Amino acid sequence: MKDSGDNNDDNKDGSGNTGTGIVTKTRPKTKKPSLYKVLLLNDDYTPMEFVVHILEKIFGKSREEAVDVMLHVHRHGVGICGIFTFEVAETKVAQVIEFSRRHQHPLQCTMEKE
Numbered sequence: 749m750k751d752s753g754d755n756n757d758d759n760k761d762g763s764g765n766t767g768t769g770i771v772t773k774t775r776p777k778t779k780k781p782s783l784y785k786v787l788l789l790n791d792d793y794t795p796m797e798f799v800v801h802i803l804e805k806i807f808g809k810s811r812e813e814a815v816d817v818m819l820h821v822h823r824h825g826v827g828i829c830g831i832f833t834f835e836v837a838e839t840k841v842a843q844v845i846e847f848s849r850r851h852q853h854p855l856q857c858t859m860e861k862e
């Protein structure tokens with residue numbers, strides 16, 4: 749059986765190829781970034797309203813979503829604020845800790861690989 753490389757060329761060059769083969773080239777370099785969960789931890793001292801504020805301002809949640817996540821953390825001890833690439837997750841964790849300490853609340857926030 750004859751195989752002249754590229755298929756389907758209408759045989760213009762007498763090679764048996766028509767030049768209409770499906771393009772199947774893949775890009776070798778782009779890799780999906782690893783994702784990280786940003787977790788909020790419960791404590792007995794941080795006011796609920798403060799946690800809701802953080803979820804709205806730092807994590808872009810609506811009032812309703814923020815209350816849901818805050819209550820989940822309050823009841824279960826830990827909850828997910830969002831899932832981000834490493835640098836974004838790291839930045840959000842730092843923002844939560846900095847903002848909480850500035851207001852003298854012990855709120856803890858951490859990240860873990862998905």
Ligand code: TYC
Pocket residue numbers: 788789790791792793794795796799818819821822855
């Ligand atoms: N447990 C806190 C309270 O009763 C509220 C709270 C919720 C604190 C979520 C932290 O991540 C947290 N005031």
